[in-house]
Amino acid sequence: MKITKKWLKKLCQEQQLYSTPSCNEVLYLHYKGIEKIENLEEYVNLATLWLEGNAITTIENLDHLEKSLRCLYLQENGIETISGLTSLKALAQVNLSDNQIKSIDQDSFAGLDQLTSVQLCRNRLQDNSGLAGLVAVPNLSTLDLTGNNIADVRVLEQVFMKMPSLKVLMLVGNEVIKSMSTIGVPYRFTMVAALETLTYLDDKPVFDDERRAVSAWKAAGGLRLYLERGTLSDDEKRQIKMAAGEAMRVEREAIRVEKEAAHRKNMDDFEQMIRQARIDKGLDPDDCPLFRKTAGAGEEEADEDMPGLEDEEGEDVETGEESAAAGVEAEAEAEADEPEVGEASPEPAETVQGDTTFLTTAEDEASEVDVDEVD
Incomplete structure (x- = not known):
């Protein structure tokens, strides 16, 4: 995909941006299959430029954004060398993750005094010497190196300890973490102790309490x-x-x-x-639920609705025999309350004789039995 002025104007219309190039402060050119950065000269006031997810291999043709560009997103491209950025004096954030970068030269970020955040996740960075260009950035405070091949424990003293403004450092996915443990050096304690400006390491913030404890350790x-x-x-x-x-x-x-x-x-x-x-x-200040005294040592609150609980040998705990006796008494009382036969008129029952149905009661049946006995 090639960037042309006609295509850019059509894209701005689709994205509801300004038709006049100089009026736009942001331009979305991500995931367009772009192979080369070009024909952006009319967009002189861009503050944010999205070029993520393209096929770009070289950073170029951005000099006209020297005073305006603050955020540049170039992740997920095919960039191997960091170049073409030194003219962007207002640049504060650059994302170069998921590229093919193997080293950062001394002049890669030269003169970028406003640059505070650099993201270089999942590149091919390995040697400490290949990180030398980071030291030249005086105000760099956020550095993300997640998922690279950094393994040398000397990177702390050769690179990170030379960055006076470093506050956020991401090293997850690098062998250096395991390398420190291998030589008996506690990774997190060491990093926090050596980098006194650090406020966030990997996936955890450095709180004041941790800083204080690590200072004692140091x-x-x-x-x-x-x-x-x-x-x-x-x-x-x-x-x-x-x-x-x-x-x-x-x-x-x-x-x-x-x-x-x-x-x-x-x-x-x-x-x-x-x-x-x-x-x-x-x-009354004392008549408040918040301040009413609760049961404490040597001071118990009585609760009349709740029976006392003592040890199994205590007086308030029922034994098995007492509980069984109470149950028997309850059953006897229940039986005594039931009416005896003949005391009340029971419900009539149906009796079938041939094709005729008769209603009979227990009294009728008793009478019949008496008659038979007399006979």
Whole structure:
């Protein structure tokens, strides 16, 4: 598919964009089978350009967007080399995921001081030297390298620790995570301790509590397991792990105690606020369900509707014999309440003799029996 001016105007009409190219700030050219970026010169005010899911192999012909373009989406193409971006001085976000990029040259993002987010998921990045171009981006805060082939543990000190603005880092799907564990270096602790500006690592945020605990781990020498991994003896590693682990445990306990104290204070403040509100309304502050005392140590509340529950040998618990006797008595009382035969007029019953049906009662039957006996 080739981009032509006529095709672009027709596309803008279909997408309900402006017919005047310079009036458009966004252009959707994704999944169109485009092989080359061209004929966009009239669209001088584009802030966002979608070129996702095409057959583009080279980033080119975007110099006219030097002052306007902020977001460029080039994922799912066939790009092998990052080029043609250095003139885009306003560029803040670029997505180059799902391409064929093997390395990032020193000048790939040169001069892009506004660039804060780079997505390079599922490319062919492998060597630490191939990531050198990322270090040259002074304000890069979000970096997604998910699903590449990065395996060298030195990438932390050679690349990431040289990025002062890095806040979000995605490394899921890279061998480096397993490599750190293999040499006895805890991956997440190490990354958070080494990158002090980090607020999000892989699929989890770095909360203040975690940062504080990891700082204690680092202060106790935990980061030495990584930085001095080639010189520490096994005994030194073991001692460092024990000391750093204990420091983290103590800090976590301190955090827990502080949170409980803060929670209690919040509840006390809330109670005081409610009490004052009731006083202001002329109500008894203690006559509130929230403040009524519940059963505590040495203090029990009586409930007349609920029978007392004690041990099996206690007085309030029925034994099996007592329960059975009570059942027998109940049955006897029920039988005593039933009417005896002859005391009430029972319902008549049907009797069939030949083709004739008679209604008879128990009294009639009894009379017949008496007559027979007399005979």
